[in-house]
Amino acid sequence: xxxxxxxxxxxxxxxxxxxxxxxxxxxxxxxxxxxxxxxxxxxxxxxxxxxxxxxxxxxxxxxxxxxxxxxxxxxxxxxxxxxxxxxxxxxxxxxxxxxxxxxxxxxxxxxxxxxxxxxxxxxxxxxxxxxxxxxxxxxxxxxxxxxxxxxxxxxxxxxxxxxxxxxxxxxxxxxxxxxxxxxxxxxxxxxxxxxxxxxxxxxxxxxxxxxxxxxxxxxxxxxxxxxxxxxxxxxxxxxxxxxxxxxxxxxxxxxxxxxxxxxxxxxxxxxxxxxxxx
Amino acid sequence: xxxxxxxxxxxxxxxxxxxxxxxxxxxxxxxxxxxxxxxxxxxxxxxxxxxxxxxxxxxxxxxxxxxxxxxxxxxxxxxxxxxxxxxxxxxxxxxxxxxxxxxxxxxxxxxxxxxxxxxxxxxxxxxxxxxxxxxxxxxxxxxxxxxxxxxxxxxxxxxxxxxxxxxxxxxxxxxxxxxxxxxxxxxxxxxxxxxxxxxxxxxxxxxxxxxxxxxxxxxxxxxxxxxxxxxxxxxxxxxxxxxxxxxxxxxxxxxxxxxxxxxxxxxxxxxxxxxxxxxxxxxxxxxxxxxxxxxxxxxxxxxxxxxx
Numbered sequence: 001x002x003x004x005x006x007x008x009x010x011x012x013x014x015x016x017x018x019x020x021x022x023x024x025x026x027x028x029x030x031x032x033x034x035x036x037x038x039x040x041x042x043x044x045x046x047x048x049x050x051x052x053x054x055x056x057x058x059x060x061x062x063x064x065x066x067x068x069x070x071x072x073x074x075x076x077x078x079x080x081x082x083x084x085x086x087x088x089x090x091x092x093x094x095x096x097x098x099x100x101x102x103x104x105x106x107x108x109x110x111x112x113x114x115x116x117x118x119x120x121x122x123x124x125x126x127x128x129x130x131x132x133x134x135x136x137x138x139x140x141x142x143x144x145x146x147x148x149x150x151x152x153x154x155x156x157x158x159x160x161x162x163x164x165x166x167x168x169x170x171x172x173x174x175x176x177x178x179x180x181x182x183x184x185x186x187x188x189x190x191x192x193x194x195x196x197x198x199x200x201x202x203x204x205x206x207x208x209x210x211x212x213x214x215x216x217x218x219x220x221x222x223x224x225x226x227x228x229x230x231x232x233x234x235x236x237x238x239x240x241x242x243x244x245x246x247x248x249x250x251x252x253x254x255x256x257x258x259x260x261x262x263x264x265x266x267x268x269x270x271x272x273x274x275x276x277x278x
Numbered sequence: 279x280x281x282x283x284x285x286x287x288x289x290x291x292x293x294x295x296x297x298x299x300x301x302x303x304x305x306x307x308x309x310x311x312x313x314x315x316x317x318x319x320x321x322x323x324x325x326x327x328x329x330x331x332x333x334x335x336x337x338x339x340x341x342x343x344x345x346x347x348x349x350x351x352x353x354x355x356x357x358x359x360x361x362x363x364x365x366x367x368x369x370x371x372x373x374x375x376x377x378x379x380x381x382x383x384x385x386x387x388x389x390x391x392x393x394x395x396x397x398x399x400x401x402x403x404x405x406x407x408x409x410x411x412x413x414x415x416x417x418x419x420x421x422x423x424x425x426x427x428x429x430x431x432x433x434x435x436x437x438x439x440x441x442x443x444x445x446x447x448x449x450x451x452x453x454x455x456x457x458x459x460x461x462x463x464x465x466x467x468x469x470x471x472x473x474x475x476x477x478x479x480x481x482x483x484x485x486x487x488x489x490x491x492x493x494x495x496x497x498x499x500x501x502x503x504x505x506x507x508x509x510x511x512x513x514x515x516x517x518x519x520x521x522x523x524x525x526x527x528x529x530x531x532x533x534x535x536x537x538x539x540x541x542x543x544x545x546x547x548x549x550x551x552x553x554x555x556x557x558x559x560x561x562x563x564x565x566x567x568x569x570x571x572x573x574x575x576x577x578x579x580x581x582x583x584x585x586x
Contacts, residue, residue, distance in 0.1 A: 003391045007377065014379035088375035092436060095341045095369040096392035097361035278343040 001106040004098075008080060008110025017076065021118045028068075029125040032061060037133040052229050054136035058127075059224050059245070065126060066148050066217055070179050073115045073156035078172035080111055081163035091278050101270040108160060108266060115156050119149040140223035147220035150258065151213045155179055157262050158211070161269030164276060178211050186214035212258040219250035292355035294319045294444050294475035295340060301348030301499075302335050309335040311499030312349060317492075319443075322466055322476040324490035324507075326483070328583060332499040333479050334372055337448050340477070341369055354443055365394050368437035372448040372479070374430055378422030382413060382432050385421060386439060395440045407435035410468075412461055426453040434462065438469075445469055448479045463489050487511070487575040495582050503582045510578055515544040515571040516551050523563035531557060539566070 012018050036057070045053050081104070084090045094103060123145045131137040138144060155175060162171035189204020191197070208215045225246065295317035302310040310332040317323045327333045338344040340351065342359020356363035376385045386404035395403055408417050411431040421429065430453040437445055447466075451459040459482075466476050466489045480486050486493060487507065494504040503510070518541045520528075528535040531554065533543040546554060548570050558565060 003388060007380075007388055010384075011377065011379055088371060088373040089377060091343060091371045092369065092374070092376065092389070092433070093392065094343060095364060095367070095371075096389065097365040097394060098392050099361065275345070277345070278338065 001102040001109070004093075004103055004106025005110040005113070008107050009113055011080070012076070012110075012114045018114065021072070021114075021122075025118070025122040025125055028065075028122060029129050032126055033129040033133050036130050040134040048229065051136065051226055054130075054134055055138075055225050055229055056245075058130055058136065058138060059221055061126065061130070062123075062144070062148065062220070062224060063217070065123060066151060066220075067179075069115070069119045069122070069148065069152040070155050070213070071176065072118060073111075073152040074159045074172050074175045074179070076115055077111055077156045077159035078163050078168040078175070080107055081160050082166065082168035082171055085164070085276070085278065086167065094278050100273045104160065104164065104266070104270050104273055108157065111156055111160070112153055115152055116149050119152045120145055123148055138224040139226055144220045144223035147216050147223070151216040151220070154213050154216065154258060154262050154265075157265050157269070161265045161272060164269050164273040179213055182207055182211040182214040183217070186218060208254060209257070212254065212261050215250055215254045216258055218246050219255065221246040222249045291319060292352060293317055294321075295323075295351070295353055295477065297336075297340075297349065297351035299349035300336070300339060300346055300351050302332075302339060302344060303347045308499050310339065313339075313496065313499070313501060314349075315494055315501065315504070317475060317477060319475050320470065320473050321491045322470050322478060322489050324486040324493035325477060325479045325496070326481075326486060326493055326579060327496040331496045333496060334448060335499075336496070337372075337446055337477075337479055341367065341446065366443045368439065368442035368445040370430075370433045370437040370445075370447045370450050372452070374433035374453075376421050376429065376432060376436070378420065381418050381420055382408060382424070382435075383417035385432060386417070386435060389436045390439050393440050403439055404435075407438045408432075410438055410465060411435045412458075427455060427458055430454060431458065434465065438465070441472070442474065444475045444477065446477045446479075449481065450478070451480070451482060451485060459485060483575045483579055493575075495579065497583055503578075507575075511573055511575065512548060514547065514573075515542065516546050516548070516554070517542045517567075517569045517571065518554075518558070519566040520558055521564045521566070523558055523561050527561055527563075544571075 036054075039053075039057065043050065043053060084093075090103075094100060124141075127138065127141045127145070155178075158178065159171055159175040162174055166174065185204055185207025188200050189207065192200025192202075192204055293316050295315060297313050297315045300310060300313040300315075301308070313332070313336055325333055325336070335344060339346050339358060340353055342364065346358065351358045353360075353363045354366050377388075380388070383401075383404050386407055387400050390400040390403050391397075404417065405414075408414055411434045413428065413431050413435060416424070416428065421432065424432065430450070434447070434450060437447065451462050454462065463485065466478070469476050470491075476489075478486065478490060490507050492504075492506050493510065495502050518533075519539050520541050521539050523541075525535040525537075528541045531543070532545065533541045535541050543554060551568065551570060555565060555568060
């Protein structure tokens with residue numbers, strides 16, 4: 001398993017994936033720094049209003065960042081698993097005394113290092129540059145980044161499981177659609193809560209169970225928002241349906257389910273690979 | 279339920295491969311239909327068949343890359359796909375592809391690690407395998423820069439790592455030039471000399487004829503012929519160039535005479551040739567040439583497949 005993990009990491013280095021991710025991170029951080037510096041210079045808002053402005057902007061930025069990390073996780077995982085199975089490289093490897101479960105877990109571990117490392121480093125860069133140029137820092141950046149990274153790993157796991165049976169393109173498309181669908185269902189859930197429509201809330205809850213990526217985003221979102229601001233706006237019902245504002249933390253059961261979901265999906269991937277002819 | 283075969287007192291190890299009515303279906307399509315095969319140890323075994331006969335499916339079943347839908351089989355005395363058996367098998371796939379972003383040495387190092395070769399011995403094992411396949415000095419180049427022939431040689435080196443007891447070669451010379459094919463024949467002879475079993479799946483009948491001790495031919499998923507190469511190619515009939523004997527005397531010996539000096543004995547077994555020669559000499563005849571009618575594997579192959 002560790003040998004497969006090592007090979008997966010070497011592949012990302014040799015194929016210049018790591019270099020590309022590093023360059024993308026620099027570009028992203030530089031652009032974010034410029035944009036927040038400009039907004040900081042031009043804004044006339046002060047005090048709580050200024051905090052509110054930067055809080056919403058940061059949540060929006062991190063939502064885009066989350067989408068970027070998700071796509072990175074999806075395409076990296078699809079190519080790493082389906083690509084190797086389709087090309088024939090896996091045939092020689094799986095003829096060795098290596099169980100398919102160990103092969104897939106090794107791939108998972110290697111990709112988790114690459115994707116998780118990218119999410120943590122690039123995310124930290126984003127938060128650092130914002131705090132530096134705009135003098136605004138979220139209350140719990142470590143928790144927020146950990147949840148954003150977990151979301152990427154969950155999506156990566158789903159893509160890997162799909163890629164054991166589907167082609168690279170198909171598994172990437174299905175996982176990407178799933179990611180955006182989960183986001184849409186999460187937004188419907190928020191609207192259901194705001195408007196008190198039980199059917200919308202039910203759809204949202206089902207979405208969280210089927211693919212808990214958006215639940216992790218909402219959990220991360222809460223840790224990006226200043227508590228003082230949240231107490232201030234909690235009285236305004238209008239904000240409770242806003243996808244850019246999380247009024248409370250996700251229940252621990254949701255986070256536990258996300259972890260269990262990941263293990264189940266990886267297990268399904270191992271089962272799928274075990275039944276596949278190589 | 280398949281159980282490991284007993285090695286009675288360690289004296290008679292089980293055959294390298296034994297399958298019984300091994301079957302693989304894909305829905306209604308039968309890729310392999312009841313393959314029953316015994317491959318003894320220490321032999322070079324040729325596995326032949328036309329395209330789509332089920333050869334590669336059979337190879338993948340033996341390696342556990344594909345699961346059987348019927349029948350059973352043992353490799354090196356262990357059930358199909360058993361990791362302990364795979365530790366003792368080397369495999370060159372038909373569609374050989376190795377990580378083009380690694381060097382040749384790194385590919386071999388990774389396979390050595392996966393095969394369970396001790397870390398201290400991996401480098402030496404990799405260098406020895408590279409030298410065996412004629413890639414000494416090329417190990418530090420990325421596989422992506424190798425020619426197709428070099429990549430197939432690398433695949434062969436991967437299959438030879440750790441001195442496996444069974445080497446499964448699926449079309450091992452498909453990308454090689456005549457020199458490379460000659461080298462591969464030498465490698466197969468060396469494997470046999472050290473007691474390894476070679477399971478060779480090849481379309482190149484001349485290659486199979488040159489190196490194999492035994493062959494099995496499958497068609498549409500079934501074995502249609504199997505036997506020792508010497509038996510399968512055994513000569514039946516002999517042609518002579520002879521002087522000093524009459525047409526009647528040749529006829530009496532069971533032959534046909536064609537002037538000026540050709541005589542043929544189409545039903546004569548190869549073992550009876552010395553007696554025939556002695557009889558002709560006894561009649562005062564002078565023999566200039568004796569040519570047993572030896573079938574080629576290609577002729578036999580076409581006969582088995584009933585190709586007119």
